[in-house]
Amino acid sequence: MTQPLNQTLGIAGIVSELREVRLTSLEHRHRRNNPPKLPSRKSLQSIVDGLSAALFPNRLGMPDLQEDGIDYFVGHTLDTALRDLYVQVQLELRYASDTEHSKAPSNTTALDKVRTFSQQLPHIRTVLDTDLNAAFEGDPAARSLDEVLVCYPGIAAIIHYRLAHELHKLGLPLIARIISEVAHSATGIDIHPGATIGNGFFIDHGTGVVIGETAIIGRHVRLYQAVTLGAKRFPTNAQGHLIKGDARHPIVEDDVVIYAGATILGRITIGAHSVIGGNVWLTKSVPPNSNITQAQTQDVANATPQPSNAT
Template identity: 65%
Template sequence: MTNVNRFSDLQLRSTNLEIDRIVAELRVQRIASLENRLGHRRPPKLPSRKILVGVAEGLSAAMFPNRLGSADLADEGVDHYVGHMLNTTLRTLLVQIQHELHFSSGLEHLSDEDRERSITITQAFAKCLPAIRSLLESDIVAAYEGDPAARSVDEVLVCYPGIMAIIYYRLAHELHRLGVPLIARMISEIAHSLTGVEIHPGAQIGGSFFIDHGTGVVIGETAIIGRNVRLYQAVTLGAKRFQVDEHGALVKGIPRHPIVEDDVVVYAGATILGRITIGRGSTIGGNVWLTRSVPPGSHITQAQMRHETFEGGAGI
């Protein structure tokens, strides 16, 4: 132990931090909270965010082994590597799915029914991986073709935060669809932390999707996005308002986010709110605030929106 560490240890010993009392108070609060929320004092385990980081990385490596997998793979060893990654990662995912199903059930122990369901979900998810890989290929090509700064599709795959966000979204979306929304949300939030792009796993997004630059993009749970759509940084596809029930509680799950049809481009800083439709082939300019539907082929700019707002003395 260095002199500095020894001095710090002596300081700590001479300082009365009342650790035992604080631990006891935190325990009382923790137990009361669990009993109020769950009805019992020992909650089942939640899926582990740390483990799901490894799951997302492992699945990405299995789909793109030569670029996101091991750096020293020989051609003849790729299939073996992919098989190993899938076997290891899917077994790990299975356990996390069991944790979510157990937590959601509220039961003391994992039921046989949920144990079987976790296997069914894992098998169904595994079968989706080739289709996910195909969709991601279209996204990567769209990014390469849509960005003049991109020198290769490999550069897009390993460098672009928008592509990482889309990879994690497409994995999370299938898990959400198969009935494990908590794991799906955790994977999407891992991507959010890494890239600054927030895509709710419940959103529906077609192929050839490109997010350029990425930072600050938000796509809500009930958004529907068609094929060949391009978003730039700081775009929001959000809700205009939140409905409440007769008790004042938020009504969840209702369609409240935009529908963006095929071949739409939305430039940086645009905010599109509510269950409105952006018609096919439209272009939404930078910093536009849009809360109404627009027909196919529209070109909406900030100047047009200001003109509509202040026309005839209306507005602020």
């Protein structure tokens, strides 16, 4: 009689070796006893889906929702999503307390953060309306705001970002990052929740867009696919470790258009009403009303300002 497959493959031995590797790793991080649980990516995706449905019940809520039932649906959906978020916030706070060897957080701390976040939801919806309008007005292929909301990957990524950014500001960077990475996986658009982005933001097509943690983007900015707002270099401290949190990403002022494939690196400023052409590599600031093409990037410091309607 042949051996069972698990014996043939030696699964018991592999399990034992994996346990030893895992315990060694936990010991190295001083976490062998009762390592803290992390917030759940699956739960956070469900929470974002619920929050999105509450923000846009007619389009992202239940398909048979009637007008007289909208408020009930929004209330019930918010109650479920915020209760679940409260659990995830508790997990992050406990995880942070363990890793930083600080005092264990109280349940009141988690509740205060969820309450503060929930009070920002009307503001988030108002800002998202400006993003939807920017997409509709900026894309001649868009036939309605509804189409933009349910079809455009850039809008999906921005919804995730707007929610994640508020959580990031509340001192919940892990939950915020997980939410952003859910959108990144689904859309190919990578927006760090620490970035600051003004109203009326539009990402057309979107795949391959990267926006770094300390980027600052003004109002009515439009990006196309494969645009990178990244860091030019990564300074280290005396011990050779990367310095965290330094401002290292671009500042993009109001009413700027950045075309496909442009790479903008470092803490430089793109002046208001500028147009950055496709595939431009830019590491120096440009003044307002500039029109930068590939041919100009060798001397962008002396770029001549162009009229604000330059294309």
